[in-house]
Amino acid sequence: MAGGSGGSGGPKSRGGLLAVSDLHVRYAENRGIVEELRPGTDDDWLLVAGDVGETVEDVEWALGLLRDRFAHVVWAPGNHELWTTPHDPVRLRGEARYLHLVEMCRRMGVTTPEDPYPLWEGEGGPAVIAPLFLLYDYTFRPAGARTREEAMEIAERAGVVCTDEAFLHPDPYPSREEWSRARVKQTAARLADIPAELPTVLVNHYPLVREPTRILRYPEFALWCGTEATEDWPVRYRAAAVVYGHLHIPRLIVRDGVPHHEVSLGYPREWRQRAGVPGRPVRILGERG
Numbered sequence: 001m002a003g004g005s006g007g008s009g010g011p012k013s014r015g016g017l018l019a020v021s022d023l024h025v026r027y028a029e030n031r032g033i034v035e036e037l038r039p040g041t042d043d044d045w046l047l048v049a050g051d052v053g054e055t056v057e058d059v060e061w062a063l064g065l066l067r068d069r070f071a072h073v074v075w076a077p078g079n080h081e082l083w084t085t086p087h088d089p090v091r092l093r094g095e096a097r098y099l100h101l102v103e104m105c106r107r108m109g110v111t112t113p114e115d116p117y118p119l120w121e122g123e124g125g126p127a128v129i130a131p132l133f134l135l136y137d138y139t140f141r142p143a144g145a146r147t148r149e150e151a152m153e154i155a156e157r158a159g160v161v162c163t164d165e166a167f168l169h170p171d172p173y174p175s176r177e178e179w180s181r182a183r184v185k186q187t188a189a190r191l192a193d194i195p196a197e198l199p200t201v202l203v204n205h206y207p208l209v210r211e212p213t214r215i216l217r218y219p220e221f222a223l224w225c226g227t228e229a230t231e232d233w234p235v236r237y238r239a240a241a242v243v244y245g246h247l248h249i250p251r252l253i254v255r256d257g258v259p260h261h262e263v264s265l266g267y268p269r270e271w272r273q274r275a276g277v278p279g280r281p282v283r284i285l286g287e288r289g
Contacts, residue, residue, distance in 0.1 A: 050078025
């Protein structure tokens with residue numbers, strides 16, 4: 001697989017490090033929000049923590065638009081980008097689909113988890129920006145479930161089964177959890193190579209710790225929300241901040257002194273109920289202009 005170990009690179013910046021996720025541009029209202037999304041300064045970077053869209057065409061449209069506007073765009077995939085659905089002419093599955101998206105991003109100048117980690121040198125820096133692709137391994141289980149099979153039975157009885165089970169294929173891995181374990185192992189090795197004097201900003205579609213899932217309306221859905229293997233990563237890899245999405249519950253929590261930012265836009269039915277301007281990127285590092 002492409003990509004090197006943790007390193008530094010990318011343009012210097014005096015702007016802000018901003019983040020957004022779960023743009024879901026198949027919804028016309030969300031597409032309109034993305035069309036209006038602009039940086040505050042010419043030096044702003046944008047971290048995009050997955051679920052841009054469900055077709056390759058939609059992902060390319062949105063990331064290309066954002067790349068034309070922001071000084072640097074960093075993308076970590078969500079589960080929706082990895083779906084192989086009947087309405088997407090790109091029929092690639094699993095890892096082949098992911099690598100197709102990586103190559104598409106590279107052509108546009110968007111940083112992916114397979115590229116050298118860029119160094120943010122603007123306000124709040126320096127910090128290594130590490131986009132992650134880790135998936136999940138069904139270890140965020142409901143109480144009383146000792147195995148994946150028991151957890152799935154509980155979720156099915158509750159009527160809570162993620163659409164990934166139909167559309168997110170793990171090929172060539174035998175299962176999504178095996179793919180996740182391989183990604184965790186590979187990514188941990190890259191993060192360990194980052195110079196010890198540099199803090200990081202860890203960008204992942206899923207939360208790196210389980211705590212954010214505790215407030216899910218349907219707690220059984222936590223099965224599809226991360227892995228216990230990353231619970232200590234924010235501390236181990238000196239995170240100045242963690243950025244994630246997936247839950248569609250925008251908020252900030254602080255765990256072991258590390259801020260964890262959930263930066264989702266989400267579906268129109270969700271963001272219409274919130275105060276404020278929908279889709280406004282969250283400032284992770286840097287002073288407000």
